[in-house]
Amino acid sequence: MADTSTSILDRSRTIAGPGYNRWLVPPAALAIHLAIGQAYAFSVFNKPLGSLISGDPAKPDALDWTPTQIGITFSIAIVLLGLSAALFGKWLERVGPRKAMLASALCFGGGFLIGSLGVSLHNIFLLYFGYGFVGGIGLGIGYISPVSTLIKWFPDRKGVATGMAIMGFGGGAMIASPLSVALMTHFKASAPQGVAPTFITLGIIYFIFMQFGVWTIRVPASDWAPAGYVPNAEHSALVTAGNVSADNAIKTPQFWLLWVVLLTNVTAGIGLLETASPLIQDTFSDKAMGAGLGVTAAAAAGFVGLLSLFNLLGRFFWSSASDKLGRKTTYAIYFGLGILLYTLVPTLGHNLQLAFYVIAACVIVSMYGGGFATAPAFLSDLFGKYQVGAIHGRLLTAWSTAGVLGPLIVHQLHDHAKEQGLTGAAAYQNVFYTMAGLLVVGLLADLAITAVKEQYYEKGPVTVEAGGH
Template structure:
């Protein structure tokens, strides 16, 4: 291969070996490179891996692999299939934590390429598992391998965006993470269309759909791999003059990922993210049956599906709106709004559910979902404010273990407390009351933790911006 490359180079063809193309040094932007080309690269990654939010589209077809039109003996149960999503989210958090420092060392291009291989590879392995009807292969494919791709892909653009947008880090990360929230809006109709195309009298078309989606997402993620760049040393946006008097809680110092774990600020933010996600993801997963049961006879299944779609839209918009607002009023203030307003909304939901109209109920949950999405998008900038940019991607990765925890805790709280209430004789319309008050209590914990956040002690600092070594 090396000999072939040399011969091609002698003939005037400038061919760069793949391993060299992926090197961090090859991603340094040339003079005049527009930083506005970076958000599309990040979006390509996040719109792809955001498909995980639409995985439930496959649940019913996966339960009918043998029966085709309905579940038959030997088909997988929905409870068995449900673990695919859960495993993927767990490995998202674990891989983000494990590979965060590696990402900072090798650069975003190599990390994005690894994410593309893992995420698309998860579809290919799962296609084999479906074809052979071996659920453990699907767990290994989409759950483990795909989950690793999710984790690496999620954190890959974060530190790069923050370095390109030191003047607007909240807006920059909001643009990318908005893509993760919107991934389902692409993934869901794409999956439905492909399933419809490949389905026959003897097949539901799942394994074929997995193969095509794996190829499509690999191509889309490769766009991000090719176009991503990192700024040159000492680069600053045109006209940007760093403040000589930084705002409170915005540091000019840096803390490495290992040291960040020793600070109380990291664990305060861990709890803050965990409770915010727990409150939101539990409701998001139960939104359709919840509104139907609380407004029985008023809200149809079709209307409930529209409600879920509306919540996804609020989730998407909130990621950009709240994170951009945080650049103006500060990250701590925005999280205080999340928790203060969230406590009010969750406390009011039981009362809103007793009204004759569902409009106020829908608006209340729309606000809640916007802050749920906003919490994801704002936290990278919060980390940058407290720990600097040196290893913010690695620190963010380790913080995402809070998401993995909340991904289990939220649905368990909502589903099991509802079941306990119904078994105790409580009407379905009232079965969510206790849960809503518990969620409000969790947000109160988050509000208190956010209040305790202050500047990181100087004993944890590595160096200031002006002393930063070339990366």
């Protein structure tokens, strides 16, 4: 007899019965993504973590962690997000979303607890291992765990479905940022900067919150389809009539072209997001605008918040639009419009056109978010539903690469510009022109994507619901 404690997590226990309302699935997915989206708010810990010994960010002690040391924590988490998504993708397809979501909650919540110990002991390597390594694994498994399930529930609205979930990842920081600041303020009297108890509290809160997704997620029966749905009747010639395994998908040129598409889109977007606050303050400083007219630190924080909002909204808007426009056309818009805006932004900065500058940045970031949300639907179009979660996991290694490449390009080009004595908008213009060049590469890769050849299809019938194991 199977062990009950194990069987309740099995895929077979999550199959929905007749008449189940598929619109109950997106909230379960959203619960996971809103939680792990906390990663985008990690920067609120930068100054507190850098003043655990001194107690004053303005007067750091020699033993305090440097911004570079602290920044490595986030980089590890993002790299592990991509690697774990790639490594555990096939396991997810085999065991089902409930077990994967629980694993994600354990790793993500546990990462905070281990990280809090690193903070208490002032051991940076424990912080790296906790939040970066263990938490990063939770990020990767949690990111992909709802995606293949949503695509199976919404074959007629793949962009809408994945957009709803991945929108949560973009919006998670809007909850996590004020929550983290409030908790650190509350605990400040009992611990250095209040960071360690804040980590413990967040770990517990997020673990409990993610349980809603764990226990409410359902997968459709293998023969289920939406009323009136006609398979493969979509407008795009790219939509496959077969199913491609994760192992075969990475042998196709289509996978690697889409990998380049995601890499270039994300690298360019991170180039703007990663430097948003100093970028707008330096470009529209008092020196440029006139005494008292420049963008203040508080106004720059508002700009960052606005970008976060458009990152969130873009994930739903663009991925939903892709259901009508087609994925290839939608990415072509990202790149074509992005090239125009990236080359225009330095001119807007030079001419001190603040309003148009902000609008351009918001549109750019909306397409950055949209690129993430459109990718799973594009994968399903190209490779079928069979192992789309595992294929998506492997594609996310492009995000890990971009997470390292984007900031590296920005800092190298900006530092070089400062060495040449450039200031204000001029110090960032080569950053934007370089990103525009990357988008040209992405556009060419997108245009080269064609339908997957039948030689890569699985032979004979496959059980999509069971992951083909």
